[in-house]
Amino acid sequence: MNTDSMHEVGRSGKTHAANAGSSVKRKSIGGATSMEVGVTRCRPRRLLALVIATFASDAVSIEPVPLAISNPGFEADFVSEGCFEVLFPAAWPVYDPNGILNGGGNSVGGLNLPPGSVFFPAGAPQGDHAALVFLSSTIGAGPAGLTQVLGDTLQADTTYTLTVQVGNIASGIGPPPCDVFGFFDLDGFPGYQVQLLAGGVVIAEDDNSLAATIPEGEFRLSTIQVSVGNTHPQLGDPLEIRLINLNVADTPGDPGIEVDFDDVRLVAQPACAAVDGDFDTDCDVDLDDFGQFRLCVGGPNQRPSKSCPPGVDADLDGDLHVDLIDYAIFSASFTDAREAE
Ligand SMILES: [Ca+2]
Numbered sequence: 616m617n618t619d620s621m622h623e624v625g626r627s628g629k630t631h632a633a634n635a636g637s638s639v640k641r642k643s644i645g646g647a648t649s650m651e652v653g654v655t656r657c658r659p660r661r662l663l664a665l666v667i668a669t670f671a672s673d674a675v676s677i678e679p680v681p682l683a684i685s686n687p688g689f690e691a692d693f694v695s696e697g698c699f700e701v702l703f704p705a706a707w708p709v710y711d712p713n714g715i716l717n718g719g720g721n722s723v724g725g726l727n728l729p730p731g732s733v734f735f736p737a738g739a740p741q742g743d744h745a746a747l748v749f750l751s752s753t754i755g756a757g758p759a760g761l762t763q764v765l766g767d768t769l770q771a772d773t774t775y776t777l778t779v780q781v782g783n784i785a786s787g788i789g790p791p792p793c794d795v796f797g798f799f800d801l802d803g804f805p806g807y808q809v810q811l812l813a814g815g816v817v818i819a820e821d822d823n824s825l826a827a828t829i830p831e832g833e834f835r836l837s838t839i840q841v842s843v844g845n846t847h848p849q850l851g852d853p854l855e856i857r858l859i860n861l862n863v864a865d866t867p868g869d870p871g872i873e874v875d876f877d878d879v880r881l882v883a884q885p886a887c888a889a890v891d892g893d894f895d896t897d898c899d900v901d902l903d904d905f906g907q908f909r910l911c912v913g914g915p916n917q918r919p920s921k922s923c924p925p926g927v928d929a930d931l932d933g934d935l936h937v938d939l940i941d942y943a944i945f946s947a948s949f950t951d952a953r954e955a956e
């Protein structure tokens with residue numbers, strides 16, 4: 616199996632999320648769960664020294680879902696170590712709205728970037744290879760790049776997070792066999808866009824936000840995120856990712872010419888219904904949430920404690936106090952004591 620074919624994505628993005636899909640992981644505990652919570656008799660907030668036991672599991676935890684991208688790290692097309700090559704990266708058709716790609720001075724291709732590479736001394740961010748979009752013939756003549764339409768479609772009530780490594784290649788001469796092409800002056804940076812589309816319509820993009828912060832010979836992570844409700848006009852349309860070289864002259868002396876891309880990932884986080892007590896909005900009510908609740912306890916007829924984190928509304932019955940009644944409501948939503956172990 617090509618290890619580059621599917622990224623593993625951990626639990627990131629504490630977006631309030633959920634929905635149900637076949638690949639969505641649901642988690643619940645139906646049986647009794649118990650834990651002791653430090654109790655003392657002196658201070659109201661510590662009266663929470665209770666035992667949580669036998670809670671119904673009516674809340675669910677839903678994990679982010681990585682969406683399938685073909686050749687996401689550009690490892691499918693071999694290039695000699697340390698070198699570059701003009702080629703069409705597998706599964707990535709060109710995006711060429713102005714018809715400027717010519718296979719010569721305006722080309723797409725691949726790089727093999729071991730650590731110590733003259734072009735990127737730290738090597739490729741993922742695997743050995745990266746993609747290149749090289750535009751030297753017609754600087755200023757408009758953007759070009761790579762694109763891929765995915766098998767997944769735009770879903771309602773879902774937050775999408777797209778991440779791509781964007782590189783600013785350094786000048787240099789490659790090792791044999793690509794040394795025959797001589798020295799490449801790649802100083803400067805021509806600008807980039809990373810776009811997420813649905814049905815051919817851009818629904819989110821990073822429009823060159825990192826340009827000033829990517830040193831020569833380094834990559835930086837571009838991240839775009841969009842939350843899609845249930846009325847988005849592109850619902851059900853195929854998702855698409857574009858990786859674009861803006862082809863804008865940096866300076867007259869160092870126009871830039873090339874942008875490089877690697878490690879493309881797209882994660883969908885379905886939204887979950889709001890649940891009492893899910894203070895960190897990760898679709899469950901667990902010890903992480905309890906950790907926030909306990910900071911808010913003021914005691915009977917008391918306002919929330921000053922230690923209550925900003926944005927946490929632990930007054931679950933709306934009587935302006937955070938006390939044992941709120942704790943009972945919190946307990947009834949409790950789903951998983953194991954997560955915080
Ligand atoms: Ca790679």
Ligand SMILES: [Ca+2]
Nearest residue numbers: 784801802803
């Ligand atoms: Ca450069």
Ligand SMILES: [Ca+2]
Nearest residue numbers: 893897899900
């Ligand atoms: Ca939670």
Ligand SMILES: [Ca+2]
Nearest residue numbers: 930932934936
């Ligand atoms: Ca209350």
